[in-house]
Amino acid sequence: MATAQEYFEALVEGNQDMVKTYIGDDLNVGTPPLKILNTGLIPGMEMVGQKFRDAEIYIPEVLMAARAMHAGLDLLKPKLMETGAKPAGKIVIGTVKGDLHDIGKNLVAMMFEGLGFQVIDMGVDVPTEKFEEVIKAQKPDILALSSLLTTTMLEMKSTIQFLKKRGVLDDVKTIVGGAPVTQEFADEIEADAYGKDAVSGAEKAKELLGIT
Numbered sequence: 001m002a003t004a005q006e007y008f009e010a011l012v013e014g015n016q017d018m019v020k021t022y023i024g025d026d027l028n029v030g031t032p033p034l035k036i037l038n039t040g041l042i043p044g045m046e047m048v049g050q051k052f053r054d055a056e057i058y059i060p061e062v063l064m065a066a067r068a069m070h071a072g073l074d075l076l077k078p079k080l081m082e083t084g085a086k087p088a089g090k091i092v093i094g095t096v097k098g099d100l101h102d103i104g105k106n107l108v109a110m111m112f113e114g115l116g117f118q119v120i121d122m123g124v125d126v127p128t129e130k131f132e133e134v135i136k137a138q139k140p141d142i143l144a145l146s147s148l149l150t151t152t153m154l155e156m157k158s159t160i161q162f163l164k165k166r167g168v169l170d171d172v173k174t175i176v177g178g179a180p181v182t183q184e185f186a187d188e189i190e191a192d193a194y195g196k197d198a199v200s201g202a203e204k205a206k207e208l209l210g211i212t
């Protein structure tokens with residue numbers, strides 16, 4: 001089986017073909033898909049995250065790695081489903097109403113998927129009522145909100161307040177992030193967690209659900 005280091009090297013180069021080749025070869029020799037995910041792809045992506053935190057690589061590399069990881073996940077997902085592997089949890093993510101920025105949000109969503117979460121991406125400019133509708137229907141473990149504008153940060157606050165008042169978040173944890181968002185702001189609006197970047201956001205999601 002390809003090692004986590006080999007997966008990391010393919011991911012950090014954004015080498016989708018190499019990631020797919022590793023997965024294909026691993027599957028061909030009978031490696032269980034969950035093992036490929038947990039001991040290859042995910043640790044490889046965590047190494048990418050570590051390099052990003054250490055400022056050894058930057059957003060373009062993380063984006064390329066995330067895309068390569070996505071390509072790998074697309075190959076692995078049907079096999080995982082066949083084995084009945086359970087996702088780590090379900091996350092509904094969206095950029096709040098009035099905000100059209102989605103590059104960071106997409107990156108966070110990809111990291112969530114890379115760490116084994118099922119992600120329902122609601123896109124951008126999502127009104128509170130739409131979040132309510134989808135949360136009620138999908139019963140996620142986590143609601144993840146992104147905002148890139150100082151004005152739409154306030155929309156985050158009203159979204160969380162509204163959903164809490166309606167009892168929609170009784171069994172749902174919240175995580176917020178985006179360039180203008182801070183830990184202090186997350187505390188102020190009573191979000192359960194704050195993600196500074198895609199990597200720490202995904203790690204916070206794991207912590208929220210008690211996954212080590």
Ligand code: B1M
Nearest residue numbers: 099100101102103104146149150177178179195197198201
């Ligand atoms: Co806009 N824009 N933009 N923009 N834009 C910013 C954000 C801005 C800082 C530029 C500036 O003035 N210097 C500024 C905001 C100022 C402010 O409010 N403080 C700004 C503005 C003003 C605007 C418009 C109002 C401009 C106008 O029309 N006059 C307008 C608003 C439109 C709207 O949303 N209603 C606008 C429009 C746009 C484009 C459409 C042109 C485009 C968006 C394209 C797209 O997303 N599809 C755009 C872009 C690209 C930017 C900049 C240049 C880049 C944003 C980006 O993608 N960064 C940005 C300036 C900048 O940041 N340098 C800017 C890369 C991305 C990977 O980072 O999104 O921060 P980021 O995500 C990070 C973290 O924040 C975090 O993880 C990610 C990865 O590490 N993160 C989370 C994000 N969400 C998270 C959620 C989490 C956890 C972590 O948990 C749930």
